[in-house]
Amino acid sequence: MLLLTLVLVVLDGAIANVALPSIAVSLRAEAGSTVWVVSAYQLAVLVAILPCGALGEIYGARRVFLIGVALFTAASAACAFAGDLPLLILARFAQGLGGGAIMALAMMNLRSAVPQHMLGPIIGINAMVIAISSAAGPGIAGAILSVTTWPWLFAVNIPLGAIVLLGGGLLGQIQSAKRKLNAKAMLANTLMFILFFCGADRIAIAPISGAVLIAASLACLFVLLRLERNSDAPIVPTDLLAAPAFRVAVIASIFCFCGQMLSYIALPFYLQHTLHMTPVLAGLYMVPWPAATAIIAPISGRLANRVKTAWLCAIGGALLALGLLVVGFIPPDPRGIAFLVGTVIAGLGFGLFQTPNNRILLLSAPKARSGAAGAMQGTARLLGQTLGGICMSIIFATLPLSSALEFAVVTAGGCAAIASLVSLSRARYEVVKQPGAT
Numbered sequence: 001m002l003l004l005t006l007v008l009v010v011l012d013g014a015i016a017n018v019a020l021p022s023i024a025v026s027l028r029a030e031a032g033s034t035v036w037v038v039s040a041y042q043l044a045v046l047v048a049i050l051p052c053g054a055l056g057e058i059y060g061a062r063r064v065f066l067i068g069v070a071l072f073t074a075a076s077a078a079c080a081f082a083g084d085l086p087l088l089i090l091a092r093f094a095q096g097l098g099g100g101a102i103m104a105l106a107m108m109n110l111r112s113a114v115p116q117h118m119l120g121p122i123i124g125i126n127a128m129v130i131a132i133s134s135a136a137g138p139g140i141a142g143a144i145l146s147v148t149t150w151p152w153l154f155a156v157n158i159p160l161g162a163i164v165l166l167g168g169g170l171l172g173q174i175q176s177a178k179r180k181l182n183a184k185a186m187l188a189n190t191l192m193f194i195l196f197f198c199g200a201d202r203i204a205i206a207p208i209s210g211a212v213l214i215a216a217s218l219a220c221l222f223v224l225l226r227l228e229r230n231s232d233a234p235i236v237p238t239d240l241l242a243a244p245a246f247r248v249a250v251i252a253s254i255f256c257f258c259g260q261m262l263s264y265i266a267l268p269f270y271l272q273h274t275l276h277m278t279p280v281l282a283g284l285y286m287v288p289w290p291a292a293t294a295i296i297a298p299i300s301g302r303l304a305n306r307v308k309t310a311w312l313c314a315i316g317g318a319l320l321a322l323g324l325l326v327v328g329f330i331p332p333d334p335r336g337i338a339f340l341v342g343t344v345i346a347g348l349g350f351g352l353f354q355t356p357n358n359r360i361l362l363l364s365a366p367k368a369r370s371g372a373a374g375a376m377q378g379t380a381r382l383l384g385q386t387l388g389g390i391c392m393s394i395i396f397a398t399l400p401l402s403s404a405l406e407f408a409v410v411t412a413g414g415c416a417a418i419a420s421l422v423s424l425s426r427a428r429y430e431v432v433k434q435p436g437a438t
Helices: 002-026 031-059 061-081 085-113 116-147 151-155 157-166 183-202 207-227 244-274 279-285 288-303 309-329 337-363 367-398 401-424
Strands: none
Touching: 002 031, 002 061, 002 085, 002 116, 002 151, 002 157, 031 061, 031 085, 031 183, 031 367, 061 085, 061 151, 061 157, 085 116, 085 337, 085 367, 116 151, 116 288, 116 337, 151 157, 183 207, 183 367, 244 279, 244 309, 244 337, 244 367, 244 401, 279 337, 288 309, 288 337, 309 337, 309 401, 337 367, 337 401, 367 401
């Protein structure tokens, strides 16, 4: 059931991009304005994920998680029946708030539901499900749009959400923390991510105003940290970040997802503009990456019970870097053989990195702080992807397309290499817990 909710959230993010042209025609909206159908969702997730982790610890992970599922499901219905673009964007924002609760607390509920020695394989299965959902999203969207209209892309969430809500009683109760919610800190967190997201969105077209907004976001972060300097469980989990294993895993995750987003944006352009492929063929050539990730993810979950996660993450990051550098440096050929080899290597590296890195993020936090750990895991991913998008926008704005694509792929490989080196620094103080350990 927990995996089903993650499928809902991942699929919803993956299918929305495909629907934008249809939405623009149906709602008589400008193509540029429809981008906010995607952006509103991403912004809401960023705003909600850390506070929802705190809310889950205070009021109960099951309760807040199911509220998130209910909001996501209701907002999906609102999306399906939206009659104009502003209503659709508002509904997508509400969907993102629900998605933030789901992302933040899925891991906390998971940790209470399975024995600790099973967490490695279960997190591997979780990564596999996410990879498959991400890969299948565009295809599912295309199949739905080929037989019906775009509102059904959101309507399919309604029965799935209802199933999760009906089975919600199966989730275990987790003892809540006895502390008050800091409303000022919640407001500072909200402003921080709104300003950061808006600044990131403008940095390539209006560098000065974009930089000012990002600077204002950093000021909000400073205020947030000041407001919670005496808190035992802050919204931004500085208590967890003080632990080297957790801090290193967060930093490595940010760099890894920055490289992933850079490559996910650049590679389709590379296929269509450098190798002159059709959009359909380019889409097929993008499938081996998530397919390789789906294959290796559960294997790396089992390996994480026997091998230091620092080594697995370092090898995974190195493979991701190698695969991207193969694509970036080997001369292109019409059949794209080097591209396929490189992306398969990259996909294997990405899966080998993600599962043990997520495992150490979860297990290095006390059970009572699992909500904050899960929220920080999602925040690291979203922050890395946002930074990757910013880098790609700057690269596109400053370099000609032919040079920009090669530079972006090589830069993505550099980010992956940094993630590998950062992960390797954790090896000196990591202890391997054998299966059955508590």
